[in-house]
Amino acid sequence: MDFLLGGFVTAIQLLLTGDSETYSAVFATVRVSGYSMAASLALGVPGGFFLGHFDFRGKRQVRLVVDTLLALPTVLIGLLVYAFLSQRGPLGEWGLLFTLPGIAIGQTFLALPVVVALTATAVEAMDRHLRTTLITLGVSRTQLLLSILWEGRLGILAAAATAYGRVTTEVGVSMMVGGNIKWLTRTMTTAIALETNKGQFAMGVALGLVLMAIAFVVNFSVFFLRRR
Amino acid sequence: MDFLLGGFVTAIQLLLTGDSETYSAVFATVRVSGYSMAASLALGVPGGFFLGHFDFRGKRQVRLVVDTLLALPTVLIGLLVYAFLSQRGPLGEWGLLFTLPGIAIGQTFLALPVVVALTATAVEAMDRHLRTTLITLGVSRTQLLLSILWEGRLGILAAAATAYGRVTTEVGVSMMVGGNIKWLTRTMTTAIALETNKGQFAMGVALGLVLMAIAFVVNFSVFFLRRR
Amino acid sequence: MKPPLYTIRSLVHAYDGGPPVLAIERLSVAAGSILGLVGPNGSGKSTLLKLLAFVEKPTRGEIRFKDRPAAPFSDAVRFQVTLLTQEPYLMRRSVHANVAYGLKLRGRSRDCRPQVAAALSLVGLAAERFADRKWYQLSGGEAQRVSLAARLALQPEALLLDEPTASVDAASAELIKAAVIRARDQWGTTLVIASHDRQWLYEICDDSLHLFRGRILESGADNLLFGPWQPGPSGFWHKPLAGGGVLRVPPPPDDQAVGVLDTRAVSLTAPGAASPQGLNTLDGVVSRLVLEKNTRRIVATISVGLLALTVKLDPERLQALHLYPGKAVRIHFAPQAVAWCDPA
Amino acid sequence: MKPPLYTIRSLVHAYDGGPPVLAIERLSVAAGSILGLVGPNGSGKSTLLKLLAFVEKPTRGEIRFKDRPAAPFSDAVRFQVTLLTQEPYLMRRSVHANVAYGLKLRGRSRDCRPQVAAALSLVGLAAERFADRKWYQLSGGEAQRVSLAARLALQPEALLLDEPTASVDAASAELIKAAVIRARDQWGTTLVIASHDRQWLYEICDDSLHLFRGRILESGADNLLFGPWQPGPSGFWHKPLAGGGVLRVPPPPDDQAVGVLDTRAVSLTAPGAASPQGLNTLDGVVSRLVLEKNTRRIVATISVGLLALTVKLDPERLQALHLYPGKAVRIHFAPQAVAWCDPA
């Protein structure tokens, strides 16, 4: 029990004293989640829009697949990406194994189903008259997409926040593809896992709290989008 | 690379030959995720309804907190729950450490923010005339809640599917609270982590695919709710 | 006499801390009566109906139902009162499920097919063609009528209708009229109906209430006179009219004030008739003549430039004047007959 | 003469593989004209308007705009055509942002405040009071008018209005009428307007189109006669009427068929007048008389039991008959004047 309080104190110390190990992991986490969120939003939001907005044969089946992919285990993604990026894998040449961009690739696969499924749900829930209204006002196809997304921004925001939570807390991909290399690819979550394995529970809690502090800052920075 | 194909073949073998270790982990996963989904839906759907449906002061701030909790690292939850359930913790008497219900408690904390945030978003996105219509038709408060949830079932379904994906793929809580004890608390994800740690990549992939097969069955069983 | 179904005391309603949009000092609605609500857009009709349906709580004051206070979800009103909202909302279910929903809430779930079919036929929809359609497979007017059928099926004690004929065709409007009257006569339902279609409304109402900027105007207030007003000679204020002529009114509270002119204070004469000293004299053209079914009087609309004034006449007077649509007439009324609305 | 703005050839539309709900063999809409669309609920008015706005693609056939084919999003029509939908939808923004949205799309974003204010005032809304309101802070009629303002602000070449006055008060309906006429006169806008308010519609339309079950009826088809029909003597079919009397018609295609009766085929006489051999003779009461502004003729509605028939009269004929609302009259028409609608 006492390690909880200890963790809280340590978390504040780590942040205030500018502990270099911690900050190295913080930056790694921020960079990696930045990449993977950018990629998964760029691909997933249009994808989700398409899935939610248009009616086509087999739409429900596609949703079923996407929903199943929500349960893609991080370690499995880690293994798949590892298989491709390994020296002996087809993309070994790129030298992305044990690098932050490598992790970001794996996390993108992790976040993509979340963004697609939730964006599609948000778009689907929108009033069917919105589309007609926008077209009658003279939107182009792109403007239609942008305006519908803007009207449904609360849903997209929820999609992004959920995907961010998933990306930023995952361990499997970061371990497998990143290798948890100190000063290089050690992210907050792999650091937490390591400290916990070392039996340094207080340190694990401290790093966990730091991770939540980052999440708070990130969510706070898009707070204004919630205004109605 | 070859372990991917090997994993696929192994996955089918494991399922068809009724491999007892695999099935033990499958049942553990199904039981644990069953408990934690039941608990997090029972608590989170009404909570999300409340958050999405009513206007109150500080509502946006509550959303900010919930969104931040989406980024609750599994290992942190694992540590917190461990702290309480450990012999030396306040709830040590209950004897829940290294048991499936213990894991389920931790996973409930993991799923709760997802269910709350996404249910709230779904309810918020609903037509504001629905509430008025339902009241004028004579619903009670409970019927209002149920009918709004039913009308917004696609959103709730997405919330549940996302939470399920999160619960069923997490490793941190299962490892920390469950202890990955063979035949007892070894779930699919801890088994995958173990195999991967042992370098048995093909087996890791195989178990990952089995996990996805479970997810497919679960999502398929609620497929009918998608009919419009 | 039966006690009133609704009694309202010192009611004020404002949305989310905004300015009050409805302020009613006292009002009672007799059981079994049909009350019409008229008034321009934004005058508070829908707000009043939502309050009467106990969907919203008034900001101040009280609404009593059968002499007991009530609130949203309270059992005293839950199954007794129902409202057709202005934007008819259908749940994402079939037409049948929409109409049956309220019946099911009341525990009448056992085979409600015949009840649903009966309700649909009241609004002119054949159950065979419509019951199994999805909510989005309807035209605007069909959806409106399905919503109404869902309310009629409940046979409520109080039925509140907000623009029930807004996008409904003429034949269906007649059907709805018949359904409303039947509801009152057969089930003793009390109705409050807001509508912009005054002809339709006046043909069924026992009484009507004029709302303007959230307040009740005295009855007979069919004519609203809008400013701006300019001060003129001999204590009156003026407004020049588009087609020539001038409107004279008593001093208004402010230059944008809205005047109310009782139809009974207006008299019609042949064009060119001598105008009595001190009265407003306006030349116009009859644009329509409509029979008020209950009273057998005739409501005449006279266009004076852009202004449309309403006058009620006995058939005898009408025949004496040889009125027909298109005929030129002269209107007289005393400036003092114009009363001023309270500022909102 | 200017070439038609729209030309339609062999158009058929069905929703999602359902039965066809609109089938128009050929139609053209002249540039600068105002075309009215009338017809009962579900007759296809909104469907036609959505097709004309290129929001939906027809299932079969073609709609040409300025003699060129067009499709949703095509540049040829994107900024030229705009539709006010039947359910006015406001985006979750302020009133100003809603009205300004289309202007911004057209690149006129630089301070569009004055344009927005002008558009709002066309529908009788003061920009100071309304521009900064949120989309949900409006009454039904106000929302409807904001939607219309958002279309008027665009000064489009083709303006399609679906029930623009559905929940709008009488004064605003007059304003909208003026705005529509101004749009045509000042900007040369072509308008197609669907409305159930025929009085209002006939006062602005150059021409009107009667839709019934997805088909265009011949003009003058104001009266629809509904079955069921029973076979009768001498080759005619019958329907007994509520207030006594019988309607005789030529043999219908089926016993639920709908007959169309041209107003011009109906003649009015004094009650008790001798009825010419072989004609339908019905006794009714005048319920309203309305001036048709363009033609100066008078539209009389005659109630025969539950049936309401429309007849058009010259002022002279009306005076000769001493008609006024409430007066009993006798109606004659030849059974052969009833034509049968094509089954849908």
Add this chain to the structure above:
Amino acid sequence: EKILMMATTTSTDDTGLLDYLAPEFQKDTGIVLRWVATGTGKALKLGENCDADVLLVHAPDAEEKFVAAGFGINRREIMYNDFVIIGPADDPAGIRGQGVGVALAAIKSKTAVFVSRGDKSGTHQKELELWQAAGLPIPDKEAWYVQTGQGMLATINLAAERNGYTMTDRGSYIKYEANLNGNPPLKILVEMDAVLLNQYSVIAVNPARCPKAQLELATAFSDWMAGERGQGLIGGFKLLEKQLFTPNAQ
């Protein structure tokens, strides 16, 4: 049913040793053995928190501290295996057959990649000892010194990907060899140095601190492991025909 809860290091589980011993133990004593396999640090922590009855770990220094602090009693050495230094077959630092001290110095001076567990595990603690014994400063931020913070096999795999050296226990290496069908890219280069011994011990959790700790069962396990039966089974445990652990209970 008597259930003994053990916390142990990953190597005993990953190699399959426990899966092999537990049924025999149950057969002989009727006690069901359950274990949580984790890093040595966490295993000790679980003991400290009274969440296990017995520990099977391999970090002598940390173990002694654990016992000295009163968390555990009856520490008993059971078996050992040994550590080896492995590296790419072409051996860029040229350490094949050298002593440990020389080998480490060569790696450092050639700045060849060396992959460290970096997780305070028994293996990692041994590695740190070796740097110290060789009189070298413990590297941290040097680019050639990669700290994975992962388990042994993950670390070996990482070393293979990086074409680097690492130190591992022999059991894990044999497992790694088996995973790659006996033909791994990393080969054993340094072995059989006396300092490379890896001692495993059993410690019972102190019932004086943890009232629920089952000292009786823990002692039964400890006795069984140190006894003839246990020692014989450990000696007979083989993977790829190779013995993984050498029993050495006194």
